[in-house]
Amino acid sequence: MKIFSTIERRQLDKINGIVVHQTASPTAQSAFNSYSNAGANGAHFLIDKDGTIYQTASLYKTTNHVGLLQSRCIVTKRCSPSELKAASSIRNAKLLTRHESKKAFPDRFPMNEDSIGIEIVSAAPKKDGKEIFDAATEAQNGALKWLVKELAETLGVSMQETYRHPEIGRKNPTEASTAKW
Template identity: 55%
Template sequence: MSLFIDRGGIVDAERIKIKIFPLIERGKLGAVNGIVVHQTGGGNSDGTFSSYSKKSVSGEPPNGAHFLIDKDGTIYQTASLFRVTNHVGFLQSRCVLTKKCTPTELQSALALEKTKGNRARALAVHAAEKVKRFPDRYPSNSDAIGIELVGEAPGERGKEVFVTVTDQQTRSLQWLMKELMETYNVSMQETYRHPDIARKNVTEAKTAKW
């Protein structure tokens, strides 16, 4: 069965608690082409909720995802499913990672990878991917639902390793993913861990299963 979603993009389901944070909502979310699974850097949901509730020192709104699954398996909806949230970050090249570039695409991609500076390089690749239409690119903020798993990433800076997803989180994630894939007709091939499609810590959500 598909999820019941009301006019405001809010899910009506016993297993989901509603805790919407308007600051993480951006523009209108159109077609949903994928689902991206994340892990938080903080070890509890209260810390994430706090970050969702305030702007940065420079006045920028916070990033966030549509759902958050606590360590005990509790599922929270944190943003409307009709609104974009910033959860994906800089996209990587789909044709490069899947080894399906045309000669022209590969030449362009290799040229972008020569951009000096990690951030500048990531931004250049992202800008090139962003103008492509799905499925020539990975699902992005504009067409993907984001799910956060409360986690934690201990370790020295640059070598952080995300903790293992709990059994309760796994059960809730499997249920939620199944419901969302049926509701939006998203294939298993278009569901990803965050590092699969963006430039993120490779251990993020590595132990997540669905």
């Protein structure tokens, strides 16, 4: 356990989802260094390249790890026609996030206030001008599979509510694309 109070925010009362990320930094230590900064963003767990799992924030505190939300209504097309029209009319990502955050779960994706974040250590070198995340190692995927299962069972979170960051947030589509749980 390596808790960083600098990434902890408000009280976390209900956990509805798990979000898998990649660090865009090559080592666990580089992620820890960034977590040490006042007001840093981070996740509840970090999985090193060798599969070592570090808990970096309390499960009773939120962390800023999701960022701008996508609309569950738009992504899944499982909503009323009027809600689909309303969500589709919002072109600004911040305004759409504000719109989504007013909804109760499960009408929206899990967000900072009700999800656990897991970071996988991975560099993201630029290729053809775009950041492409390195693949998760076999050890990382083994640790991730174990951790997601344990969290889901312990916290009563549906496995269907475990997401790669780009599936619910506005992020690089290669982030966590090779993560397996």
